[in-house]
Amino acid sequence: MLAYYLRLGIRSLRRNPILTSLMVLAIGIGVAASMTTYAVFRAVSGNPLPDKSTQLLVPQIDIWGPQSRSEGRDMPDALSYTDAMALMREHRAARQTSIYPVNYTAIPPDASREPFSVSGYATYTDFFPMFEAPFQYGGGWGAAQDAAHAAVVVISADLNQQLFGGANSVGRTIRLDDHDYQVVGVLENWNPHPRFYDVNNSDGFSDPPDFFLPFTHAVDLHTETAGNSNCYGSSGRAPGWDGWVQSDCVWVSFWAELPDAAAVQAYQSYLQGYGAEQNRAGRFHWPANAKLHDLMQWMDYEKVVPPESRISLLLSLGFLLVCLVNTVGLLLAKFMRRSAEIGVRRALGASRREIWTQFLAEAAMVGVSGGVVGLALTGVGILSIGLVFDPDYARLAHMSPELVGLTLLSALVATIGAAFYPTWRAARVQPAWQLKSN
Amino acid sequence: MQIKPILAAMRHHKAGALLVGFQIALTLAIICNALFIIQARIARVERPSGVDESRVFVIENNWADKSSYQTIGAQIGADLIALRQLGSVEDASSTNSFPLHGAGWDNYVKMRPDQIHMTTDSSVYLSDDHTLNALGVTLIAGRNFTANEVQAAQLEEGKSWPVIIISKDLAKLLFPGGDAVGKTIYVTNTNTPSTVIGVTDTLQSHMMDGDSGSFAYNAILVPVRQLSSYVYYVVRARPGQLAAAMRDAPKALFAQSRMRIIDPKDGVMSFAQVRAKAYERDYGMAILMGIVSAVLLAITAAGIVGLTSFWVGQRRRQIGIRRALGATRTDILSYFLTENMMIGVCGVVVGTLLAIGINLWMVTRFAMAHLSITYVLTAAIILLLLGQGAVLAPALRASRVPPVEATRPV
Numbered sequence: 001m002l003a004y005y006l007r008l009g010i011r012s013l014r015r016n017p018i019l020t021s022l023m024v025l026a027i028g029i030g031v032a033a034s035m036t037t038y039a040v041f042r043a044v045s046g047n048p049l050p051d052k053s054t055q056l057l058v059p060q061i062d063i064w065g066p067q068s069r070s071e072g073r074d075m076p077d078a079l080s081y082t083d084a085m086a087l088m089r090e091h092r093a094a095r096q097t098s099i100y101p102v103n104y105t106a107i108p109p110d111a112s113r114e115p116f117s118v119s120g121y122a123t124y125t126d127f128f129p130m131f132e133a134p135f136q137y138g139g140g141w142g143a144a145q146d147a148a149h150a151a152v153v154v155i156s157a158d159l160n161q162q163l164f165g166g167a168n169s170v171g172r173t174i175r176l177d178d179h180d181y182q183v184v185g186v187l188e189n190w191n192p193h194p195r196f197y198d199v200n201n202s203d204g205f206s207d208p209p210d211f212f213l214p215f216t217h218a219v220d221l222h223t224e225t226a227g228n229s230n231c232y233g234s235s236g237r238a239p240g241w242d243g244w245v246q247s248d249c250v251w252v253s254f255w256a257e258l259p260d261a262a263a264v265q266a267y268q269s270y271l272q273g274y275g276a277e278q279n280r281a282g283r284f285h286w287p288a289n290a291k292l293h294d295l296m297q298w299m300d301y302e303k304v305v306p307p308e309s310r311i312s313l314l315l316s317l318g319f320l321l322v323c324l325v326n327t328v329g330l331l332l333a334k335f336m337r338r339s340a341e342i343g344v345r346r347a348l349g350a351s352r353r354e355i356w357t358q359f360l361a362e363a364a365m366v367g368v369s370g371g372v373v374g375l376a377l378t379g380v381g382i383l384s385i386g387l388v389f390d391p392d393y394a395r396l397a398h399m400s401p402e403l404v405g406l407t408l409l410s411a412l413v414a415t416i417g418a419a420f421y422p423t424w425r426a427a428r429v430q431p432a433w434q435l436k437s438n
Numbered sequence: 439m440q441i442k443p444i445l446a447a448m449r450h451h452k453a454g455a456l457l458v459g460f461q462i463a464l465t466l467a468i469i470c471n472a473l474f475i476i477q478a479r480i481a482r483v484e485r486p487s488g489v490d491e492s493r494v495f496v497i498e499n500n501w502a503d504k505s506s507y508q509t510i511g512a513q514i515g516a517d518l519i520a521l522r523q524l525g526s527v528e529d530a531s532s533t534n535s536f537p538l539h540g541a542g543w544d545n546y547v548k549m550r551p552d553q554i555h556m557t558t559d560s561s562v563y564l565s566d567d568h569t570l571n572a573l574g575v576t577l578i579a580g581r582n583f584t585a586n587e588v589q590a591a592q593l594e595e596g597k598s599w600p601v602i603i604i605s606k607d608l609a610k611l612l613f614p615g616g617d618a619v620g621k622t623i624y625v626t627n628t629n630t631p632s633t634v635i636g637v638t639d640t641l642q643s644h645m646m647d648g649d650s651g652s653f654a655y656n657a658i659l660v661p662v663r664q665l666s667s668y669v670y671y672v673v674r675a676r677p678g679q680l681a682a683a684m685r686d687a688p689k690a691l692f693a694q695s696r697m698r699i700i701d702p703k704d705g706v707m708s709f710a711q712v713r714a715k716a717y718e719r720d721y722g723m724a725i726l727m728g729i730v731s732a733v734l735l736a737i738t739a740a741g742i743v744g745l746t747s748f749w750v751g752q753r754r755r756q757i758g759i760r761r762a763l764g765a766t767r768t769d770i771l772s773y774f775l776t777e778n779m780m781i782g783v784c785g786v787v788v789g790t791l792l793a794i795g796i797n798l799w800m801v802t803r804f805a806m807a808h809l810s811i812t813y814v815l816t817a818a819i820i821l822l823l824l825g826q827g828a829v830l831a832p833a834l835r836a837s838r839v840p841p842v843e844a845t846r847p848v
Contacts, residue, residue: 105699318468
């Protein structure tokens with residue numbers, strides 16, 4: 001019977017090709033707009049490490065006091081060198097690392113090649129297992145090398161390609177600025193979106209870093225941060241590097257891995273205790289105040305999802321709604337025009353249920369065609385997304401099997417949803433009236 | 439006008455009329471917010487930077503050898519001389535940032551050293567005696583720096599700045615009474631006073647964030663040559679020679695020394711490129727909103743055409759009867775136009791409320807400004823005209839229904 005209804009549907013849709021293509025186009029455009037903006041939104045709002053995002057936490061310590069907030073400053077979103085080192089020393093988390101971004105100049109061994117800029121992070125050994133960084137060759141350095149301030153480096157697949165042609169370079173040496181570093185590991189292509197461990201310095205969607213080296217070594221070299229350094233009330237500090245690392249300027253990101261809720265609780269009270277201790281020591285003149293954010297809370301706090309992405313997603317959903325209202329109207333017109341036909345069918349014994357099936361089948365065909373049109377338009381949308389969004393975001397959105405499925409499904413569901421009211425009206429047609437009026 | 443019969447007829451197709459009205463309302467709500475966003479973004483993009491944009495370009499220079507800051511200082515001096523000697527270049531200067539750059543350095547400004555709350559916030563551009571000319575910014579009061587006022591420094595040394603030049607808008611904000619030249623303000627972390635020696639014409643800050651709007655034209659020039667791992671050269675070409683200067687300048691720099699990195703992709707950017715990059719998101723948003731509004735209007739119009747055509751088809755017999763009873767074609771035409779206008783006005787009223795609601799929500803959610811009534815009115819007029827335009831074709835078809843239809847069975 002369904003096959004028969006589908007045939008009837010095709011016939012009826014063919015009867016007014018303009019009305020039909022209007023509906024199909026409206027559904028297609030509405031769905032495509034929503035899907036394109038949704039693809040971007042999903043790409044920028046995704047969880048980069050779903051299996052352990054609740055175990056990775058970022059502390060915030062109120063080192064500037066309530067006075068700074070009355071001047072419109074937030075609590076610092078990084079730690080000062082002093083505090084980061086204190087947390088590292090006391091080592092209360094299962095794993096922990098301090099991180100800051102650094103830029104160097106890579107000097108290729110081949111003297112005929114130009115030096116080039118590289119960017120990376122100074123960090124600790126726990127960084128790699130904590131954030132599940134995958135290695136192509138070798139691995140991270142060890143805690144002993146952190147302690148020894150060793151000149152070792154983990155390089156990206158990309159830098160390995162540039163310097164060593166992609167070969168296993170573990171054990172070889174690279175030159176950054178005026179120092180040699182021994183390669184201990186080569187990462188696979190790894191650049192989580194967003195790059196959660198550095199959202200306080202970057203938008204989180206830029207090119208992957210080229211290298212990682214021990215924090216302790218970078219500090220020995222007096223390497224300045226390539227990211228933000230925020231200062232408050234540190235006037236009169238000592239000049240030069242020492243003055244800077246001893247100041248209350250914040251520039252170190254700190255991450256702790258805490259396996260369960262109890263550990264998080266314990267760490268929170270440890271941080272509170274740390275603040276209280278600083279208070280007693282006379283450094284803070286206000287009640288201790290520390291916060292702990294897990295990975296997704298941190299993404300939220302740092303406003304990683306660009307507002308443009310949200311606004312455009314909402315806009316296109318509104319757009320889809322208008323398209324659906326439009327479809328409801330057109331379907332209503334289409335179905336009611338066939339009142340006479342419905343009357344005849346009902347008089348010949350078709351039940352209301354059968355009218356429902358017939359008209360929903362017809363709507364489903366509009367939905368499927370709308371989905372196909374929507375799919376093509378989503379493809380166009382994804383290709384031209386770079387015109388509208390920042391290229392950093394735009395390149396994240398791509399056509400995945402999921403997106404294809406979602407596009408077709410939402411077109412179908414939306415159209416059948418839109419068809420409910422017109423079908424209900426069609427099923428309520430009184431056979432007697434229709435027969436009489438002729 | 440024949441309002442009563444129209445209302446009576448509408449009662450027979452309540453659902454259709456409601457749907458058209460609802461669609462008009464939703465479209466209106468979306469369109470006025472979209473128009474408003476477009477206008478806000480365009481207003482932002484069109485703000486002047488104060489820079490002589492058609493002739494200025496910027497070179498981002500990273501030092502390959504960072505071992506000695508003395509060497510870097512000497513190299514910057516030699517680079518600037520080389521750049522200024524180029525035939526296509528009018529002037530060149532070194533800096534840490536420039537208008538529209540996004541990244542840079544801002545400092546709180548205070549009027550007294552013991553002041554707890556800042557007076558305002560301002561960009562700090564590290565400059566020399568050539569900076570104003572290199573940017574193409576003129577002084578409206580006071581004097582420029584002299585060559586021997588320019589000191590070389592690493593930023594964290596925290597030196598004091600005895601003389602500074604400030605932008606017109608900052609001067610107005612700090613000294614509403616007038617003359618800023620000769621007055622002192624506090625800009626450094628060391629709490630030493632800085633004397634204002636000059637005031638520039640409009641000069642935009644480097645800060646691009648939405649929330650720094652009130653600081654957007656606060657700029658302070660300090661006579662410091664920054665010794666750091668990178669430097670920006672701001673270069674102003676001679677009239678009509680921008681392309682030549684952009685080609686010559688990197689060559690001249692590499693001839694000076696090869697121990698530098700100038701990104702081949704975006705190491706040298708004309709100010710037009712700087713502007714395009716700075717406002718990328720704004721252009722993107724405006725384009726997206728524009729496309730959505732246009733398509734939305736098209737769909738709404740198509741929907742009105744579709745539904746009205748259906749009504750006309752449904753009422754051919756009634757139209758025939760009216761015509762037979764003496765109604766003119768104009769009567770029939772105006773019937774459908776009036777009907778559409780009535781639905782449109784209801785939709786527009788609901789849509790206005792909806793638009794204001796959405797805007798209020800966006801104000802709290804995305805820190806947007808309040809919708810001005812002009813946008814609502816513009817969008818309302820656009821939609822009413824669109825409705826009338828869309829209904830015209832089916833209404834004309836209706837007006838051509840001959841009176842003889844009255845006698846034919848359906």
